[in-house]
Amino acid sequence: xxxxxxxxxxxxxxxLTKEExxxxxxxxxxxxxxxxxxxxxxxxxxxxxxxxRGPYKGGIRFHPEVNEDEVTDLxxxxxxxxxxxxxxxxxxxxxxxxxxxxxxxxxxxxxxxxYIQAFYEHLGPDKxxxxxxxxxxxxxxxxxxxxxxxxxxxxxxxxITGKPLDCGGSRVRDIATALGGAYILExxxxxxxxxxxxxxxxxxxxxxxxxxxxxxLGYKIMAVSDSQGGVYSEDGxxxxxxxxxxxxxxxxxxxxxxxxxxxxxxxxxxxxxxxTNEELLELNVDILIPSALxxxxxxxxxxxxxxxxxxxxxxxxTTPEADDILYQNGVTVIPDILGNxxxxxxxxxxxxxxxxxxxxSEEKVKSKLKEKMISAFNQLWNIFEKNSFDLRTTAYIHxxxxxxxxxxxxxx
Numbered sequence: 001x002x003x004x005x006x007x008x009x010x011x012x013x014x015x016l017t018k019e020e021x022x023x024x025x026x027x028x029x030x031x032x033x034x035x036x037x038x039x040x041x042x043x044x045x046x047x048x049x050x051x052x053r054g055p056y057k058g059g060i061r062f063h064p065e066v067n068e069d070e071v072t073d074l075x076x077x078x079x080x081x082x083x084x085x086x087x088x089x090x091x092x093x094x095x096x097x098x099x100x101x102x103x104x105x106x107x108x109x110x111x112x113x114x115y116i117q118a119f120y121e122h123l124g125p126d127k128x129x130x131x132x133x134x135x136x137x138x139x140x141x142x143x144x145x146x147x148x149x150x151x152x153x154x155x156x157x158x159x160i161t162g163k164p165l166d167c168g169g170s171r172v173r174d175i176a177t178a179l180g181g182a183y184i185l186e187x188x189x190x191x192x193x194x195x196x197x198x199x200x201x202x203x204x205x206x207x208x209x210x211x212x213x214x215x216x217l218g219y220k221i222m223a224v225s226d227s228q229g230g231v232y233s234e235d236g237x238x239x240x241x242x243x244x245x246x247x248x249x250x251x252x253x254x255x256x257x258x259x260x261x262x263x264x265x266x267x268x269x270x271x272x273x274x275x276t277n278e279e280l281l282e283l284n285v286d287i288l289i290p291s292a293l294x295x296x297x298x299x300x301x302x303x304x305x306x307x308x309x310x311x312x313x314x315x316x317x318t319t320p321e322a323d324d325i326l327y328q329n330g331v332t333v334i335p336d337i338l339g340n341x342x343x344x345x346x347x348x349x350x351x352x353x354x355x356x357x358x359x360x361s362e363e364k365v366k367s368k369l370k371e372k373m374i375s376a377f378n379q380l381w382n383i384f385e386k387n388s389f390d391l392r393t394t395a396y397i398h399x400x401x402x403x404x405x406x407x408x409x410x411x412x
Contacts, residue, residue, distance in 0.1 A: 002069075003076040006396075013389070014397055020404055024050075027072055031122055035096060035114045037107050043067075046094040046119045048128055049075035052406035055126055056092030057082055057344065059133025059162075060115065060144075062108075066095035077337070078344075083399035085341040086376045087348045092128050094119070100135045112140045116147040123148065125158035125355060131347050132162040142167045158354030161347040170350035172365040173343075177313060178209035178291075179366065180342015181334075182217065183373040185287065185311050188334060191381060194308045195286035199223040201230070201277055202292025203246060206313045206340065210289055211239030219287070225280050227292075232283065233272045281305060290317035297322045305331060312336040318392075327390040335392035337399070338376060345372050 004025055011021050029048040034041040045068055048056045058078040071093045079091025096115060100108055122128055132141055141163045148159050157168035165171065172179065189196065196219040200207050203226040211221050221239050223232040226246065231237065281288065281297060282304040290296055291313035297305065302322035310326070310333045312318065318326070318333060326333055346369060353360055360368075384394045 003073045010393075010396055010400065013393070014400065016400075023407055024400060024403065027075060028056075029122065030068065030072065031119055032068065033118045035111060035118060037098075037103065037111050037114070042096050042098045042111070044094075044096045044115055044118060045071045046122060046128070046130075047071045047075040047092060048122065049091045049093075050079045050403060051090035051128075052403055052410055053083060054088040054090055055124075056128035057087075057089040057131070057347070058092040058094065059131045060094035060096075060136055060140075061133035062096050062098050062100045062111070062135040062140075064097060064099040066097040071095050079403065080396065080399040081337050081341055081344060082348075083402045084337050084376065084380065084395050085345055086372070086379065086402075087345060089129070089344075089348060092130075093133075094130055095133070108140070109143050112136075112143040113147040116144050117151065120148055120151050123159055124152075125156060125351065129158065129347075129351055130160050131344075138162055138164045138167075138169060141169075158351050161350040163350070168350070168354050170346055170353060170365060171360065171362045172369065173346050173350065174205070175209045175213070176346035176369065177206045177340050177343040178213055180345055180369055180373045181206075181210055181289070181311055181313050181339050182213045183342070183370045184334060184339060184377045185214070185309070186217070187374055187377045187381075188309055188311075188332065189287075192308060192332060196220055197222050197285040198287045198289060199232075199280050199283045199285045199307070200289045200291060201225050201280050201296065202290065202314060203242070204292060207289070207291035208239065208243050208246075210291060210313060211237075212243070215239050222285050223275060223280050223283055225275065225277050227277075230275045230277060230280050231272065232275045232280070235272075283307075287311065290314045293317065295319050297326070299325060302326050303329065305329075307331065310334065312339040315340065323390060323392060333390065333392055335395050337392070337395050338380060341376070342369060342373060345369055 007025050027047055027049045031046040033044050035044045058075055075091050075093035078093055082089040082091055141160050145160050149156055163169040198214055198219050198221050200211050203224050211224055215221050220236045224230055224242055284306045287309045288307035289311045294316035297318040299321035302325035312335055315336050380395055380398055383398055384391050
């Protein structure tokens with residue numbers, strides 16, 4: 001599995017003992033079954049990797065490529081993410097190998113409920129707390145909560161997160177990933193004293209919200225893109241107008257500050273131009289935010305990146321070879337393990353609200369998220385300044401040490 005290759009590299013840097021490596025590389029539990037829907041059987045998994053710091057936490061995905069190795073890898077990374085974000089949680093992951101687009105809404109509900117029927121004994125607010133992931137959503141979480149409560153015979157809103165607001169969900173969850181990333185970016189900009197020109201690759205939930213949030217904070221959004229391509233404007237882009245045209249079914253036109261621009265005139269003046277996703281990565285900006293696909297910054301294009309900070313809102317947008325090149329070129333990469341941890345942090349807040357029968361205001365959630373993100377970033381930065389590793393490697397080592405420290409505490 002991929003995480004085992006990664007661990008062997010880290011083990012050499014940190015002098016892990018054989019016992020420590022065994023702890024870090026061995027999931028606590030791997031649960032699996034088959035779920036039958038309309039006469040077809042679908043493999044289903046729940047991997048509980050490590051709970052030394054708290055209950056297992058991780059999403060459930062419905063995807064045709066789900067398999068045991070993938071879910072185990074993802075559970076491992078969740079263990080590191082909750083540690084580096086300094087949350088009282090461990091790491092887990094779940095999934096069903098299914099193409100949900102081939103199922104009716106009724107069949108998706110049946111699949112969701114049968115998943116809980118299969119694994120409910122291993123779940124619960126003090127055991128393992130699932131959440132949405134690829135092709136799952138708040139409605140599916142609501143069905144799962146309902147099924148769990150039917151089986152155990154009591155109310156248990158904290159057994160799952162990512163629920164609709166009226167079903168025990170948390171405010172701010174819809175923008176949590178982007179907002180958490182923005183709070184971290186603000187700290188990094190202060191530390192490194194860089195400018196505020198931004199390019200964002202990916203204009204889905206994380207990318208569009210990051211653009212809007214940073215725009216309000218005074219950053220200049222120079223370029224945005226989606227799967228169809230992107231746009232660059234010398235005068236800056238109003239992300240709200242760009243989102244309006246995307247929602248209307250159009251392409252990301254040239255939408256600038258103050259008013260809707262006339263693209264043809266601006267293109268003629270050289271102030272605005274259509275760009276590819278590849279070109280966006282190489283723009284002369286201060287901050288680059290990949291927020292869509294994995295492995296878009298590679299050894300082929302890393303040397304062409306001109307940004308001084310890369311904030312990873314996507315999972316795994318930078319390859320290991322690219323990391324080395326970026327570090328040598330003085331580019332600071334805020335790794336996904338921290339950069340997009342705002343989502344799991346607000347999931348943690350949802351769980352805490354459920355346990356205490358509370359419902360926090362939007363202002364309270366944002367305030368607590370900001371405090372948590374800044375604290376996690378500063379913990380990491382203080383270690384980073386004292387060693388010779390890049391920020392990603394520092395984050396991995398930091399997380400691993402926290403997990404091993406918690407494991408030692410369990411023995412006493």
